[in-house]
Amino acid sequence: MARVKLQDVAERAGVSVTTVSRVLNNRGYLSEKTINKVHRAMEELNYRPNAVARQLFKQRTNLVGLVFPTVNNPFFGQLEAELETRLYELGYRVVMGNSQNDPQKEERYLQLLFNGQIDGLIVGAHNEGITAYHNTNLPIVSIERIVSKQIPVVAADNYRGGRLATQRLLDDGCQHIIHTNYPASSSTPNQERRRGYEELMEEHGRQKITYEISFDSPDPEKAAVFTRIFAEHPECDGIFADNDTNARLAINAAVQAGKRVPEDVKVVGYDGASSTRLLFPDLTTIQQPIAEMAQTAVDLLQKRLAGQAVESVTLPVKLVSGITG
Amino acid sequence: MARVKLQDVAERAGVSVTTVSRVLNNRGYLSEKTINKVHRAMEELNYRPNAVARQLFKQRTNLVGLVFPTVNNPFFGQLEAELETRLYELGYRVVMGNSQNDPQKEERYLQLLFNGQIDGLIVGAHNEGITAYHNTNLPIVSIERIVSKQIPVVAADNYRGGRLATQRLLDDGCQHIIHTNYPASSSTPNQERRRGYEELMEEHGRQKITYEISFDSPDPEKAAVFTRIFAEHPECDGIFADNDTNARLAINAAVQAGKRVPEDVKVVGYDGASSTRLLFPDLTTIQQPIAEMAQTAVDLLQKRLAGQAVESVTLPVKLVSGITG
DNA sequence: TATTCTGCGTTATCCGGTTGACATACGCTT
DNA sequence: AAGCGTATGTCAACCGGATAACGCAGAATA
Numbered sequence: 001m002a003r004v005k006l007q008d009v010a011e012r013a014g015v016s017v018t019t020v021s022r023v024l025n026n027r028g029y030l031s032e033k034t035i036n037k038v039h040r041a042m043e044e045l046n047y048r049p050n051a052v053a054r055q056l057f058k059q060r061t062n063l064v065g066l067v068f069p070t071v072n073n074p075f076f077g078q079l080e081a082e083l084e085t086r087l088y089e090l091g092y093r094v095v096m097g098n099s100q101n102d103p104q105k106e107e108r109y110l111q112l113l114f115n116g117q118i119d120g121l122i123v124g125a126h127n128e129g130i131t132a133y134h135n136t137n138l139p140i141v142s143i144e145r146i147v148s149k150q151i152p153v154v155a156a157d158n159y160r161g162g163r164l165a166t167q168r169l170l171d172d173g174c175q176h177i178i179h180t181n182y183p184a185s186s187s188t189p190n191q192e193r194r195r196g197y198e199e200l201m202e203e204h205g206r207q208k209i210t211y212e213i214s215f216d217s218p219d220p221e222k223a224a225v226f227t228r229i230f231a232e233h234p235e236c237d238g239i240f241a242d243n244d245t246n247a248r249l250a251i252n253a254a255v256q257a258g259k260r261v262p263e264d265v266k267v268v269g270y271d272g273a274s275s276t277r278l279l280f281p282d283l284t285t286i287q288q289p290i291a292e293m294a295q296t297a298v299d300l301l302q303k304r305l306a307g308q309a310v311e312s313v314t315l316p317v318k319l320v321s322g323i324t325g
Numbered sequence: 326m327a328r329v330k331l332q333d334v335a336e337r338a339g340v341s342v343t344t345v346s347r348v349l350n351n352r353g354y355l356s357e358k359t360i361n362k363v364h365r366a367m368e369e370l371n372y373r374p375n376a377v378a379r380q381l382f383k384q385r386t387n388l389v390g391l392v393f394p395t396v397n398n399p400f401f402g403q404l405e406a407e408l409e410t411r412l413y414e415l416g417y418r419v420v421m422g423n424s425q426n427d428p429q430k431e432e433r434y435l436q437l438l439f440n441g442q443i444d445g446l447i448v449g450a451h452n453e454g455i456t457a458y459h460n461t462n463l464p465i466v467s468i469e470r471i472v473s474k475q476i477p478v479v480a481a482d483n484y485r486g487g488r489l490a491t492q493r494l495l496d497d498g499c500q501h502i503i504h505t506n507y508p509a510s511s512s513t514p515n516q517e518r519r520r521g522y523e524e525l526m527e528e529h530g531r532q533k534i535t536y537e538i539s540f541d542s543p544d545p546e547k548a549a550v551f552t553r554i555f556a557e558h559p560e561c562d563g564i565f566a567d568n569d570t571n572a573r574l575a576i577n578a579a580v581q582a583g584k585r586v587p588e589d590v591k592v593v594g595y596d597g598a599s600s601t602r603l604l605f606p607d608l609t610t611i612q613q614p615i616a617e618m619a620q621t622a623v624d625l626l627q628k629r630l631a632g633q634a635v636e637s638v639t640l641p642v643k644l645v646s647g648i649t650g
Numbered sequence: 651t652a653t654t655c656t657g658c659g660t661t662a663t664c665c666g667g668t669t670g671a672c673a674t675a676c677g678c679t680t
Numbered sequence: 681a682a683g684c685g686t687a688t689g690t691c692a693a694c695c696g697g698a699t700a701a702c703g704c705a706g707a708a709t710a
Binding site: 021 | 699
């Protein structure tokens with residue numbers, strides 16, 4: 001079980017350690033004969049170069065951290081899958097961190113960067129007040145979250161998404177549209193959805209009402225908010241939910257309040273992730289360009305890692321209609 | 326930007342490198358005064374011990390690989406989230422690999438183990454014929470997949486799940502129940518679901534029909550199978566799908582074939598992951614104990630890492646009814 | 651024939667932290 | 681005064697691989 005190392009290969013092949021390393025890294029002058037000898041020795045011994053030793057010398061691990069609230073979510077699940085695919089193609093492996101409800105955990109993952117365990121980080125978590133982000137020029141990219149001034153953000157066009165969703169409900173004849181979103185204090189571009197909703201409502205002389213739902217609170221708590229909405233606003237005939245699972249909870253609450261969906265209440269969600277579309281195709285929603293967001297984040301991270309300055313990016317969204325309305 | 330290392334801390338604190346290392350690892354005799362001096366120096370320099378150097382010496386990375394088809398899936402998403410949570414508590418970080426449709430990628434992740442980049446592996450992928458698994462006593466645990474004789478499997482009771490699902494459809498009066506599952510050649514305990522279905526059908530003197538759907542094929546291809554089912558078997562009034570997303574596709578196909586669900590065709594799914602339950606609460610399904618499966622897999626892996634022999638484990642499943650039938 | 655290219659070996663150093671062996675010095679106990 | 685526990689320092693080796701510098705053949709080229 002003793003690990004096979006370079007030296008063992010060298011002895012087996014009857015060459016020097018340097019030569020084996022040369023073969024491995026394809027440097028310097030080498031004859032076919034020697035290359036074959038070394039390769040044969042490596043095969044016979046089933047040699048695998050120790051990645052950690054190499055990392056130590058190269059000062060690179062080829063690992064990138066992904067820190068999001070939880071991968072058990074249609075949006076983040078798809079996003080992280082897309083990120084992994086792209087990073088893999090570039091030779092990076094991915095360390096996954098789920099930080100929901102645990103700022104300390106988020107900070108621990110951030111430490112991996114300072115530890116030298118990972119080369120870069122893509123974050124989309126929601127915990128506030130982590131000061132370690134406030135370094136300059138860190139190889140970090142954030143998705144749909146404002147982390148610090150120095151860190152570029154990849155976001156979909158939340159303002160436009162907010163308008164699109166609200167417009168659809170207005171077009172469908174809704175008179176009393178209520179919006180849900182994160183608490184206004186959250187550092188996420190999500191607040192732009194709210195702005196889109198509020199501005200459009202004002203333009204139409206409608207009353208704007210936003211209920212706040214923290215992403216990290218448990219489902220029953222979220223469901224309770226929608227129950228409250230219909231209790232406090234029985235006139236409500238339209239809901240613009242800030243994500244698709246909340247849209248589902250809105251529908252449940254509406255039904256429980258004795259309303260028919262979509263006849264009495266229409267609901268528009270947000271995200272449009274693939275598994276949501278598959279499992280709940282009736283839902284009308286604002287679809288984020290998840291694949292493009294992943295691609296963009298990876299591009300930005302690569303530039304960051306190369307020491308280049310990068311700007312935040314905003315991508316377009318579109319409204320997709322539920323198959324039955 | 327030059328990395329701060331042990332030696333810098335030692336100089337700053339006016340002690341030897343060994344002493345700093347002793348403080349870090351809490352070994353040997355140390356005075357309060359020295360400990361404080363060293364800690365102050367570490368803070369002033371913002372010292373972070375290099376994890377890779379430590380890994381090289383300790384021959385441990387505290388990283389565990391998770392290799393599943395894709396995290397963009399309600400079942401695997403929840404499973405991987407649960408695994409990350411538990412492994413994190415034990416001090417492990419998690420490397421995520423999505424291997425769908427790519428045996429070579431699965432093999433690459435397996436190589437991380439032989440590279441020394443990860444300490445252990447939890448796999449649930451479906452690619453066949455990867456010979457590297459056939460080593461003895463590797464720190465690998467598999468979930469719902471038979472990898473090799475030496476590797477323990479954590480599975481839910483698939484046979485019983487198959488019977489439960491079929492029984493429910495029989496109880497609901499279905500006469501012609503069709504099942505879908507992976508190709509019979511797949512090395513997964515999924516085949517036990519099929520056995521449960523087939524045996525129960527035989528016991529009731531019914532005809533058993535199983536259509537095969539590869540997990541890794543694209544959604545339209547899967548949907549086409551269900552379309553074919555209703556074309557070839559217009560009498561079909563019950564579907565036992567091997568997972569919940571396929572159950573959704575079955576329902577879509579039934580509706581497209583002019584059938585009403587559940588009046589004309591009843592569907593039972595499999596998995597019962599949290600986001601599926603949330604987004605598609607109407608579905609009756611066999612619920613796998615995902616949290617327990619994650620916990621068990623982590624327990625087994627820990628024992629493997631400690632060099633202990635372990636046995637495969639089977640956990641119970643239960644049927645959960647859709648809220649509207 | 652002189653020069654350059656090719657194909658290796660030798661040696662030493664580095665990456666950054668860990669650890670064992672040993673030496674030293676101080677203070678306290680018996 | 682001898683012995684012991686405490687508190688450090690010094691030195692060297694180690695984890696496993698990468699690399700620069702140098703030397704030295706033999707072959708190819710000028």
